Amino acid sequence: MTAQLNRRILLASRPVGDIKDSNFKSESVPVPEAGPGQILVRNLYLSLDPAIRGWMNDADSYIEPIAVGGVMRGGTVGIVVASNAPDYSVGDHVFGMGGWQDFAVHGPEGMPNKLPEGTGLPWTNFLSVLGITGLTAYFGLLDIADPKPGETVVVSTAAGAVGSIVGQIAKIKGCRVVGIAGADDKCKWIVDDLGFDAAINYKTQDVAKELRKACPNKIDVYFDNVGGDILNTVLGMINIHARISICGAITQYNATAPVPGPSNYLTLLTKRSTMQGFVVLDYQARFMEGIMQISQWLMQGKIKHREDIVDGLENAPKAMHKLFNGTNTGKLIVKIADA
Amino acid sequence: MTAQLNRRILLASRPVGDIKDSNFKSESVPVPEAGPGQILVRNLYLSLDPAIRGWMNDADSYIEPIAVGGVMRGGTVGIVVASNAPDYSVGDHVFGMGGWQDFAVHGPEGMPNKLPEGTGLPWTNFLSVLGITGLTAYFGLLDIADPKPGETVVVSTAAGAVGSIVGQIAKIKGCRVVGIAGADDKCKWIVDDLGFDAAINYKTQDVAKELRKACPNKIDVYFDNVGGDILNTVLGMINIHARISICGAITQYNATAPVPGPSNYLTLLTKRSTMQGFVVLDYQARFMEGIMQISQWLMQGKIKHREDIVDGLENAPKAMHKLFNGTNTGKLIVKIADA
Numbered sequence: 001m002t003a004q005l006n007r008r009i010l011l012a013s014r015p016v017g018d019i020k021d022s023n024f025k026s027e028s029v030p031v032p033e034a035g036p037g038q039i040l041v042r043n044l045y046l047s048l049d050p051a052i053r054g055w056m057n058d059a060d061s062y063i064e065p066i067a068v069g070g071v072m073r074g075g076t077v078g079i080v081v082a083s084n085a086p087d088y089s090v091g092d093h094v095f096g097m098g099g100w101q102d103f104a105v106h107g108p109e110g111m112p113n114k115l116p117e118g119t120g121l122p123w124t125n126f127l128s129v130l131g132i133t134g135l136t137a138y139f140g141l142l143d144i145a146d147p148k149p150g151e152t153v154v155v156s157t158a159a160g161a162v163g164s165i166v167g168q169i170a171k172i173k174g175c176r177v178v179g180i181a182g183a184d185d186k187c188k189w190i191v192d193d194l195g196f197d198a199a200i201n202y203k204t205q206d207v208a209k210e211l212r213k214a215c216p217n218k219i220d221v222y223f224d225n226v227g228g229d230i231l232n233t234v235l236g237m238i239n240i241h242a243r244i245s246i247c248g249a250i251t252q253y254n255a256t257a258p259v260p261g262p263s264n265y266l267t268l269l270t271k272r273s274t275m276q277g278f279v280v281l282d283y284q285a286r287f288m289e290g291i292m293q294i295s296q297w298l299m300q301g302k303i304k305h306r307e308d309i310v311d312g313l314e315n316a317p318k319a320m321h322k323l324f325n326g327t328n329t330g331k332l333i334v335k336i337a338d339a
Numbered sequence: 340m341t342a343q344l345n346r347r348i349l350l351a352s353r354p355v356g357d358i359k360d361s362n363f364k365s366e367s368v369p370v371p372e373a374g375p376g377q378i379l380v381r382n383l384y385l386s387l388d389p390a391i392r393g394w395m396n397d398a399d400s401y402i403e404p405i406a407v408g409g410v411m412r413g414g415t416v417g418i419v420v421a422s423n424a425p426d427y428s429v430g431d432h433v434f435g436m437g438g439w440q441d442f443a444v445h446g447p448e449g450m451p452n453k454l455p456e457g458t459g460l461p462w463t464n465f466l467s468v469l470g471i472t473g474l475t476a477y478f479g480l481l482d483i484a485d486p487k488p489g490e491t492v493v494v495s496t497a498a499g500a501v502g503s504i505v506g507q508i509a510k511i512k513g514c515r516v517v518g519i520a521g522a523d524d525k526c527k528w529i530v531d532d533l534g535f536d537a538a539i540n541y542k543t544q545d546v547a548k549e550l551r552k553a554c555p556n557k558i559d560v561y562f563d564n565v566g567g568d569i570l571n572t573v574l575g576m577i578n579i580h581a582r583i584s585i586c587g588a589i590t591q592y593n594a595t596a597p598v599p600g601p602s603n604y605l606t607l608l609t610k611r612s613t614m615q616g617f618v619v620l621d622y623q624a625r626f627m628e629g630i631m632q633i634s635q636w637l638m639q640g641k642i643k644h645r646e647d648i649v650d651g652l653e654n655a656p657k658a659m660h661k662l663f664n665g666t667n668t669g670k671l672i673v674k675i676a677d678a
Contacts, residue, residue, distance in 0.1 A: 061609045062579075227605065240401075246608045261600030266566065269585045269616030270393075270400040276615075277608030 006031045007313055008101035011066045015056055017256045018324070023056070024072070024317040034082045037108030041078035043098045045309075046316060046334040047127040048074065050225075050323050053253040062279045072100035072316070075132055077115065077123045079339075085111065093117065095126050100316055102336060113287075122307075123339050128161060128331035129298060129305040130291050136247060136280040137165035138290040141223055142173075144245040144278050149174030151220035152239075154211070156230055158199065159186035161305075161331035162247065165294075166223045167196050168303045175221070178214045180207065180230060182326045189329070194304055208233045227251045228259060235264035238271050246277040254324060306330025345370045346652055347440035350405045354395055356595045357663070362395070363411070363656040373421045376447030380417035382437045384648075385655060385673040386466040387413065389564075389662050392592040401618045411439035411655070414471055416454065416462045418678075424450065432456065434465050439655055441675060452626075461646075462678050467500060467670035468637060468644040469630050475586060475619040476504035477629040480562055481512075483584040483617050488513030490559035491578075493550070495569055497538065498525035500644075500670035501586060504633075505562045506535050507642045514560070517553045519546065519569060521665045528668075533643060547572045566590045567598060574603035577610050585616040593663060645669025 005028040012025035034040040055066050055073055066073050076098030080088050085107055088094070096112025098104035106112050115126050128134065140162075147153050153170040157163040158179025167190060170177045178198045179190045187199035198214035200207055207230055211219070218239045224231050227249030235244070252259045268275055283290070297303040308330045310319040315334065322328035344367040351364035373379040394405045394412055405412050415437030419427050424446055427433070435451025437443035445451050454465050467473065479501075486492050492509040496502040497518025506529060509516045518529045518538045526538035537553035539546055546569055550558070557578045563570050566588030574583070591598045607614055622629070636642040647669045649658040654673065661667035 062611070232600065246605070248608065249605050252605060258602040261571065261602040261604045263597040263600040265600045265604070265614070266585070266588050266591060266616070268614060269587065269618065272401070272616055272618055272621060274613060274615040275604070275607060276613040277605070277611055279608065279611055282611060 004031050004102075005029065006101055006103045008071050008099070009313065009316060011056060011068055011070055011072055013068060014058055014065075015053075015254075018254050019053065019056070019317070019320055021317060026314065031103050032105045034084050034105055034107075037085055038105050039080050039085050039088045039094075039107055039111070040082040041076075041094060041096070041098055041104050041106060041112065042081045043076040043078040043102060043104060043336045044093075044339050045077045045124050045127055046074050046098070046100060046313070046336055047076070047131065047133070048310075048316065048319055048323060048332040048334060049132070050248055050250055050253060052320065053324070062281070073097060074100055075127060076104070076336075077126050078104065078112075087111075088114070093123060095131065100313065102313065124307050124309060124331075124333050127333050128307050129165060129303065130294055132280055133161045133331050134165055134294045134305075135283065135287055135290045137162045137169060138294060139280055139283045139286070140245050140247045140278055141166045141169055141221075143283070144276050145221040145223065145243040147173050147175045147221045150176070152176045152178065152215050152217055153221040153223065154178045154180065154215065154219050154234055155223045156180045157225040157250065158190050158196065159183075159329060160225065163223070163225060164190060164194060164330075165303060165305060168194055169297075170221070171195050172297065172302055176215075176217070178211070180226075186329060202230060208236075211237060221245070223247060225250055227262075232262040232264050235262050235267050238267055238273055240271050240273070242271055242273040244273065244275040246275060250324065307333055309333045309335055311335050343370050343441075344368065345440055345442045347410050347438070348652065348655060350395060350407055350409055350411055352407060353397055353404075354392075354593075357593050358392065358395070358656070358659055360656060365653065370442050371444045373423050373444055373446075376424055377444050378419050378424050378427045378433075378446055378450070379421040380415075380433055380435070380437055380443050380445060380451065381420045382415040382417040382441060382443060382675045383432075383678050384416045384463050384466055385413050385437070385439060385652070385675055386415070386470065386472075387649075387655065387658055387662060387671040387673060388471070389587055389589055389592060391659065392663070401620070412436060413439055413655075414466060415443070415675075416465050417443065417451075426450075427453070432462060434470065439652065441652065463646050463648060463670075463672050466672050467646050468504060468642065469633055471619055472500045472670050473504055473633045473644075474622065474626055474629045476501045476508060477633060478619055478622045478625070479584050479586045479617055480505045480508055480560075482622070483615050484560040484562065484582040486512050486514045486560045489515070491515045491517065491554050491556055492560040492562070493517045493519065493554065493558050493573055494562045495519045496564040496589065497529050497535065498522075498668060499564065502562070502564060503529060503533060503669075504642060504644065507533055508636075509560070510534050511636065511641055515554075515556070517550070519565075525668065541569060547575075550576060560584070562586060564589055566601075571601040571603050574601050574606050577606055577612055579610050579612070581610055581612040583612065583614040585614060589663065646672055648672050648674055650674050
C-alpha cells in the first residue's frame with residue numbers, strides 16, 4: 001500500500017433529539033491491512049438510512065448500538081484492493097457494512113457480498129433499488145403484508161427510497177395505492193411518474209379526510225415508516241384482516257420523550273388485524289430472490305427510482321439531516337471515491 | 340302458551356363512560372310465538388361479558404351495535420319450549436344469543452347450537468369454560484400466539500374467566516406462566532390452585548419491576564385483556580418473534596377520551612414481533628374442536644374454573660359493574676330460570 005490514509009467518521013457522542021455536528025468526529029489513520037482470510041476494501045459509496053439514527057442510541061434493538069468512539073456504521077459498495085480470501089479477487093465489487101470510512105477490512109467472518117460485474121447498472125443501485133432499500137420494500141410489503149389484487153394499500157414516506165418502491169410493487173400486484181408524502185412535488189411525482197392512484201400531502205392536507213376520499217373501500221394494507229398520528233389515523237380506517245407492516249417510525253427516532261402510541265390500536269381486535277414489525281436483515285437468505293425479482297421489474301420499466309448522491313465522505317454527517325427534514329428525494333447515498 | 344309474560348331488558352340509552360342504571364329499561368311483553376322454521380326458547384342462564392360494554396357503543400366494530408330501544412344482546416343457555424324446526428325438539432337445551440330476556444325466538448337462520456344432554460356437567464359450563472369464554476382462551480392463545488414449551492407467557496386479568504383458562508392452557512403447553520391480577524387473593528388463587536408460576540398484583544406492586552423478576556427470560560407471548568400501561572410495559576420486555584394476542588382492553592371500554600396507545604409499539608419492529616387481534620366468533624367452524632379439547636382437560640383435572648352466578652334477570656344491569664370494578668371472580672353468569 002502507499003502511504004495513503006484512511007479517513008473515518010466516528011460517533012463522538014450519542015445524540016439527544018436531533019443529530020448535531022458535535023455527535024461526530026473525523027480522523028485519519030493509516031490504512032489497515034488484510035489479515036489471514038481477510039480482504040481490504042476501498043469504499044466507493046455509502047448508504048445513509050433512517051435506521052442509522054437508531055443505531056446511534058444506546059438502546060436495546062435488533063443490532064448492537066454503534067460504540068461511542070467507534071466508526072459510524074453503514075452499508076457500502078466498495079472494490080477489493082487486497083485479498084487473503086480465496087473467493088475474492090482484487091477488483092471485485094462488493095456490498096457490505098463498510099462503515100463511514102475510506103477503507104474497511106472484512107472477514108474472515110461476515111464477508112461482504114460480491115456484486116455482479118458488467119450489468120451496466122450504476123454501482124449505486126446496489127445501495128438503493130437493488131440494495132437494502134429495495135429489499136426492505138420487497139420483503140416488508142410482500143412477506144409481511146401479502147397484498148392481494150384489488151386491495152387498498154397505503155404507504156407513508158411514499159416518495160422516499162423505500163416507500164416509492166413499496167407503492168410500485170403494490171401497483172404491480174394489482175392494488176389501489178395511496179401514498180402519503182410531505183411536499184406537493186413529491187405527491188405529483190408518485191402519482192404522475194410512479195403510477196400511485198392518489199397522494200396526500202400530510203403537511204398541507206387533512207390526512208384523515210383525504211384518506212377517506214382516497215380509500216373508498218377503506219384500507220387493507222399499511223406500510224408504515226412514520227408512526228405517530230398517521231399510523232393512528234390509518235388504524236381507524238382498516239378493514240377486517242388488515243395487515244400493518246411496521247418498517248420504521250421517523251417521528252420517533254429523534255424524539256427525546258416517548259411518542260404517544262396509537263390509541264386506535266384496538267381496531268386490531270375489532271378488525272381481526274395484524275401489526276407486525278420486521279427487520280430486513282432477517283431475510284438475508286432470500287436476498288437473491290428479491291434482487292432477481294426487482295431487477296426484472298427494473299428492466300421491464302415497472303419500477304422507477306431516484307438517487308440523491310452527496311459528494312464526499314466529509315459531508316455524510318450533514319447529509320443525515322436530509323432524511324429527517326424532508327429535503328431528500330430518492331435514496332440518499334454518499335460518494336466516497338470514484339468507481 | 341299460558342298468559343306468561345316475557346320480561347326483557349332494553350338498551351335505553353348509550354352509556355358515556357361507566358354504565359348507569361338509566362342506560363337500561365325493563366318491560367314485560369307477551370311471549371312471542373315460533374313462526375315457520377323457528378323455535379321458541381326459554382332462557383335459563385345469561386352470560387355477562389366485557390364485550391357487551393363495547394356493543395352498547397355506537398361504534399364501528401366486529402358486530403352491529405345494540406340498537407337503542409332494542410333488547411340487550413348476550414349469550415344464553417336455554418331450553419326449547421316450542422319448535423317448528425325439524426332438528427329441534429321441545430326439551431332440547433341450546434346455546435345461542437338469546438339476549439337479556441325470558442324467551443327468545445330463533446331461526447330460521449342463525450339457529451342456536453344444541454347442547455349434549457346427560458353429561459353431568461352443569462348447564463352453566465356451556466357459558467363459561469365450555470362456552471365462549473373457554474373458546475376465547477383456547478383460540479386466542481393457541482391460534483394467535485401458538486406458545487412453545489419453555490416460552491414465557493404473560494396473561495392480564497389472569498384471575499378472570501378468560502385469563503385463568505389461558506394461563507392453565509399455557510401451563511399444559513409447557514410454558515412459564517405469569518399472571519397479572521388486581522387482588523392478593525386472586526394472585527394467590529392462580530398460583531396455588533391453578534399452577535401459574537408467578538402472579539403480580541397490579542394495584543399494589545410495580546408491574547415493570549415484578550415482571551422483570553418473574554420473567555428472567557423476558558416475554559414470548561402476551562395475552563392481553565387490559566391494554567393501557569400494562570400492554571406498554573410488556574411491549575418493552577418482549578423477545579424476538581414475540582406474539583401479542585389482543586383479546587380485549589378493559590381499560591378502554593368505559594373511557595370517555597382516547598386512551599393513550601402503547602408508546603413502546605416500536606419494539607414490534609426491533610423484536611420482529613406481531614400484535615394481532617382476534618374475535619372468537621370467527622372460529623365458529625372450529626368450536627367443536629375447542630370444546631372437545633377443553634372437556635378432556637376438564638375431566639383430567641388439568642383445568643379448574645369458577646363461576647360467579649347472580650340470581651335473577653332483573654339483576655343483570657347491576658351485575659355488569661362487577662366486570663369493571665374488579666369484584667367478580669370467575670365467569671359472571673345470570674340465572675334467569677331454573678334448569
